[in-house]
Structures are given as structure tokens and as C-alpha cells.
Amino acid sequence: MSTTTALPPFPENVPTHPLLVVDYELIKAGDEQEIEKLWKAATELGFWYLKNHGVDEKVNEMFEMGAETMALPLAEKLKYEQGDDGMSFGYKAAGANATDDKGSLDTVEFINVSQDDAFAFPAQAHRSYPSTVVARMPETIVPFINKSVTVNETLLSVFEARLGLPAGALLAKHKREEYSGSEARCIRNPPRPNDWQEEKAALGAHTDFGSLSFLHNRLGGLQVLVPGTENWQYVKPIPGHAICNLGDAMTIFSGGILRSNLHRVVPSPGEQSHFPRWSLVLFTRPGNSVTLRALVDESSIIADAVAANTREDLDFKTGATASEWFARRIKNQRIKNRTGPETWHASRGTEHKPLAA
């Protein structure tokens, strides 16, 4: 299968941004130095590698699920389309989303499986899925989501303590029992040899919508906008190392202390561009009813950060619930909903100052 063939190495001659490597076993053990490293990564770049997370076997099975699903006829996949109303769960075809304000089309297809649907299985919380997803639910998807959510909860509890929040306060915004936009996503970008053009991103520049993303990829293509510069640099995939990044909800909750950094996916570099690129993400997002606002009443550290904030683009009182925030972003990315550049701007999170209502 294409996901397991020997792949060419990541080239040495492309601009690559180093990420801090955080050891999950040490974090679990409460190692102070490791927690400090995680904090540095979370506040400065908002991206880090995570090793010793113990999920790799299920990650490989998830890539098999993705390959089985993408091999279905397009007409079959389209029966499970996410639609144009702001729901993320389901299938998204290549070219269904804009990647910029000009309405350039994305090249990735992906399948999003709701965490709530996985936890409710064999009952349904939100929607139905292709047969290839259903077949993989009990042995692959549910265990992958369970393990990944545990990893994300462990990291969230570290941030909760470092932000001076009462024990359980941040985790209470991400309860497994409350329905949320949390989902597993398997992405395929087709081979795109020698197809590198700025306006042909596979997945446009964005910050993630939710709280914490747990990402696995094998080929290059992911790039981060290095803070304080105009430079996009690749993040090199390293075997056994997941890539973690923070989303907008954490920037807002923390009063800007934690960083949700811009990133995008472009064709894989060099020889790697001849192969399809697979990636897998578990997105942890706040419960649907949670209001996105800085948690100033629960932490003086956060209250002080909001008082001292100089980033004018950050809005710490969005007034939106997580479900409203999320649906707005998904809906306005869909090319079918596009009326002009304003649709793209309406899809933005903390990347840009929100347009006046």
C-alpha cells in the first residue's frame, strides 16, 4: 500500500524550522525540565515534536483506513460530504475549500470522523460514514481517538497548571461527555511533482480552530510561518515523533500567552513530491457550549496577560461559543459559499483582526 512503501528522504536543502522535542513519558511523570520545555514551545512557536506517545501502531492503522476510504469511487465518497452549512464531519473533496482570499482551490481530500460518533459507536451522534470507516471503528478509530485524547488531556492539564487555573478548569472545557467539534482527520494530497507555486497551496495558511492538534505525517509539506518573520519553513517529519500544535481556542483562553501559529501545507519537497502525501490529525476542540473568551476570572496570570497584551489582532471576548466559532470558519472556507474576498476573511480566526460586524 502506498502508505507503507519506502519513501525518499526529506531533502537537506530546503528551509526547515527546528521544533523542540518533548518526551511524553517525562511529561506524564511530571518532570519539571520537560514541562519547562513544553511551556517554551507552546508560548514561543505553538508547535513541538512529541516522542514516546505510544500511539504509532494505531496511527499506521489509521493511515490504512484513510487509504481504504480514499480508494472508494468519488461518487461514493461524495455521499458522505461535509456539506456547506458549517459541519466539518464527513468527506471533503479536493477543491471544495478556498486556500486564500482570491478563491484558489485546495488540492487535498480528507475524511473527518467525529470524536462523538466514535465514542457513541455503534450508535450515531452526528452522522453516518463510508463503509471503510464503519469497518474500522471498533479496532482502529475508537482506540486511536481514545489514546490521542488521553495524550491531549495530559498536555492540557500541564497548560492548566502553568496558566494558574484551578485544577480541572481547562479540562472541564473539553469534557468527553459534551458534544464538540473534536475529530480525527486523515488527509491525502496527490503527488504533485514540480508543481510548486505560491498560489497552489495544498491547504491554505491557517491557524487551527480548536485547542490542541496531534498530527502525524511521513512526507514533508507542512510549513510554519516563523514568528516575527515573513518566512515559511518546512517542518521535517521524524519517525516516531508526532507534531503537536495549539489552536485559536487556547490563545483566547490564555489571554494570548499560548500561541496558535499560522501554518499551511504545500507540495512535498524534492523527490518526495512524486508520492501521495498522507497526514493524520486528532483535533481536540472545546465543548460546543463553551464560550471563547480569556479566562480572566479564573486566573490572575491570564488577567495580567490580557491587561498587558499588545497584539491588536487578538480578541479576548469573542462572544462566540466554540460551536459557532467553528461552524463560521468551516462554512466560509467552502468554495460553494464564496461571494468574494469577504467570504475568506469571514473564515479567519486569530490570523487576522476580525472584520467589523
Ligand SMILES: O=C(O)CCC(=O)C(=O)O
Ligand atoms: O497535513 C499536515 O501536515 C497539516 C494539516 C493541518 O494543518 C490541518 O489539517 O489543520
Ligand SMILES: [Fe+2]
Ligand atoms: Fe492545521
